[in-house]
Amino acid sequence: MSQPTIQIALIKGDGIGVDVTEASFAVLEAALKKTAGPRLSYNEIRAGAGYFSETGDDIEPRGEEAAGRADAIFLGAIGLPAVRHADGTEISPHLRLRDRFQLYAGVRPVRAYPNTPRRLSDPRAANIDLVILRESTEGLFYSASVHGRSEVIDNREVRDVLRITRHTSEKLHRFGFELARKRKQNGSRGILTCVDKANVFTSMAFFRQIYDETAADFPDIQTDYNYVDAQALDLIRRPWDFDVLVTENMFGDILSDLAGGLVGGMGMAACAEIGDETGLFQPAHGSAPDIMGQDRANPLAAILSGALMLEYLAQKTGEAALLDSAKLIDDVIYQGFAENRIRPAEFGGDMGTLAITRELLSSI
Numbered sequence: 001m002s003q004p005t006i007q008i009a010l011i012k013g014d015g016i017g018v019d020v021t022e023a024s025f026a027v028l029e030a031a032l033k034k035t036a037g038p039r040l041s042y043n044e045i046r047a048g049a050g051y052f053s054e055t056g057d058d059i060e061p062r063g064e065e066a067a068g069r070a071d072a073i074f075l076g077a078i079g080l081p082a083v084r085h086a087d088g089t090e091i092s093p094h095l096r097l098r099d100r101f102q103l104y105a106g107v108r109p110v111r112a113y114p115n116t117p118r119r120l121s122d123p124r125a126a127n128i129d130l131v132i133l134r135e136s137t138e139g140l141f142y143s144a145s146v147h148g149r150s151e152v153i154d155n156r157e158v159r160d161v162l163r164i165t166r167h168t169s170e171k172l173h174r175f176g177f178e179l180a181r182k183r184k185q186n187g188s189r190g191i192l193t194c195v196d197k198a199n200v201f202t203s204m205a206f207f208r209q210i211y212d213e214t215a216a217d218f219p220d221i222q223t224d225y226n227y228v229d230a231q232a233l234d235l236i237r238r239p240w241d242f243d244v245l246v247t248e249n250m251f252g253d254i255l256s257d258l259a260g261g262l263v264g265g266m267g268m269a270a271c272a273e274i275g276d277e278t279g280l281f282q283p284a285h286g287s288a289p290d291i292m293g294q295d296r297a298n299p300l301a302a303i304l305s306g307a308l309m310l311e312y313l314a315q316k317t318g319e320a321a322l323l324d325s326a327k328l329i330d331d332v333i334y335q336g337f338a339e340n341r342i343r344p345a346e347f348g349g350d351m352g353t354l355a356i357t358r359e360l361l362s363s364i
């Protein structure tokens with residue numbers, strides 16, 4: 001019996017987004033072929049700052065609807081600092097996709113690979129392996145400019161709202177406890193840390209209250225709390241002690257860049273944004289205008305995001321080969337670093353986007 005084809009909405013976007021997307025799909029296809037997995041078919045959707053410069057729109061007509069019809073959405077990177085709306089903000093249609101498809105669960109794994117730069121001298125930094133679960137539809141991003149929800153009083157005052165709802169927080173915390181449980185089955189410690197600012201903000205005390213209510217259903221998972229400022233300190237002081245951190249949108253945005261820096265740089269920072277109906281997968285980095293067009297981008301964040309997409313699709317479709325492909329990709333990246341066959345220019349090595357991609361293809 002022939003296997004179903006899986007539909008991917010593909011938004012390459014701007015700058016290095018284009019190169020790392022192409023690298024990611026070359027590797028995904030090789031892995032799927034190796035594991036006799038289903039075929040991927042693509043619907044490419046034009047969007048981003050380059051598209052906006054040409055057309056005045058940030059995404060092609062009916063692009064959002066088309067993205068919603070796919071089994072999953074993959075995005076390279078969007079935005080160029082020189083291209084802006086009249087209010088000074090950048091082109092960010094991807095924030096609207098998060099909102100439209102309610103992609104509340106932003107999963108950002110942070111893992112130290114062998115032979116990658118240790119930003120911390122403590123040898124325990126070799127054991128960093130945590131996940132930041134960033135709520136991705138509300139919090140302070142609820143009034144991100146692209147949604148038009150800021151309150152402009154006059155030219156002396158502007159207000160942005162931090163919104164926490166029970167509906168989203170219940171789903172988020174449940175997702176966090178389930179993720180901690182899944183990781184525990186694979187040898188992690190089974191701890192979910194609630195990162196908030198419940199000492200100061202009523203909305204954050206509410207976020208923590210819903211965390212506590214949800215925890216009652218997960219007695220096998222250890223609860224833990226940290227205020228976000230202390231969490232920033234602890235990510236430098238003892239990042240190896242954490243397993244899964246669940247947090248508000250803006251806090252997660254900032255902490256995940258910090259955490260990406262701990263294990264090398266943004267070129268390792270993968271990201272999955274998951275909702276009830278679909279998921280969007282993208283490297284956590286931007287379009288990196290400082291290195292675009294130079295074959296210097298590290299494609300691994302995009303490739304690891306692709307592996308997260310295969311894991312998600314395995315769960316969605318029940319196709320075990322998708323999970324095998326995701327695992328194969330993780331393994332060849334880990335082994336490639338361990339055997340010093342992957343040496344990204346981002347970390348002072350001699351390999352750009354194409355060389356890293358070729359190495360992974362030959363390992364697969």
Ligand SMILES: NC(=O)c1ccc[n+]([C@@H]2O[C@H](COP(=O)([O-])OP(=O)(O)OC[C@H]3O[C@@H](n4cnc5c(N)ncnc54)[C@H](O)[C@@H]3O)[C@@H](O)[C@H]2O)c1
Pocket residue numbers: 016020076077078079080081090094265266267268282283284285286287288289290291296297298299301346
């Ligand atoms: N989700 C997204 O699409 C997204 C996320 C962040 C920023 N942006 C946009 O990207 C543009 C640039 O933003 P920025 O400079 O603040 O962030 P950035 O992530 O693009 O770059 C930050 C730094 O990390 C480096 N870097 C990033 N990805 C890398 C990779 N794969 N390999 C090697 N080095 C890498 C860059 O060279 C730069 O020095 C802006 O227009 C911003 O709005 C988009």
